[in-house]
Amino acid sequence: MILYFSATGNSKHVAKTAAAAVSQSLLSIEDAVRNGQNSFEDEVIGIVTPTYYGGLPANVESFLKNSSFKADYLFFLATYGMKTGGVDRFAAKALGREFDAAYSVKMPDTCTYYFDVTDQEKIRQTLKESENQIRTVISHVQNRDKGRFVQDSLPMWIAKPFHGMYEKGRRTSHLHVGSSCNGCGMCVKFCPAQAMEMESGGRPDWTHDQCIMCLRCLHECPQFAIQYDDKTSRHGQYVYPEESSGQNG
């Protein structure tokens, strides 16, 4: 069984490809939480997630803290854009036990308040290289290899304060809706944290505590009307090809 969270499709693609290659079922963490599932038993269990601020998205951390896993081979895989920081170590801590193996796959970086995703050739190249990394992970999983195969990590004395910045970065006061919003409500419908609501004026708004700052709303908005401060409007939108909203849940 491969459990995954994915806001913009990178981790979903990796999880799907790995699940097919190692003949495992696929379940999104969003669906597991919706169904109240928190106990998992299988021969192989993999957990696939994006990296946020060198650690876990808040929803994945809480899922791992509140779930139990029984498997002969339990592995963790983080997708990331630049630095995995301490993501696998934070995951092991949330779980309360070590993984048999931890992996990473470098993908386009969806944190567009820092990075630009407008260069399509660069995106194409990154995705092409990611396929080799996915193949390597699959062969490790097929061999039931054990160990830490995570790239671009940071020592924990750097990863801890880095991840500490997540709390401030995920404040919804950073997010705003521009005048091009046509009130279609897709952002509200597909928010993985149910952190958004349609206001009486027909425009979306966020509920502070729940937002995990996955930026699915920003990347999937058909009008590109959702922005993070003044940092994202020139950096483009990104969703893994063929993994648009509605298919992510």
Ligand SMILES: Cc1cc2nc3c(=O)[nH]c(=O)nc-3n(C[C@H](O)[C@H](O)[C@H](O)COP(=O)(O)O)c2cc1C
């Ligand atoms: C709020 C936020 C923080 C992120 N922080 C990091 C990070 O610390 N290191 C990194 O390499 N990538 C970071 N990323 C990029 C994602 O981990 C990466 O693009 C991932 O593949 C997205 O997966 P998804 O498409 O399945 O949601 C961040 C993305 C977001 C939205």
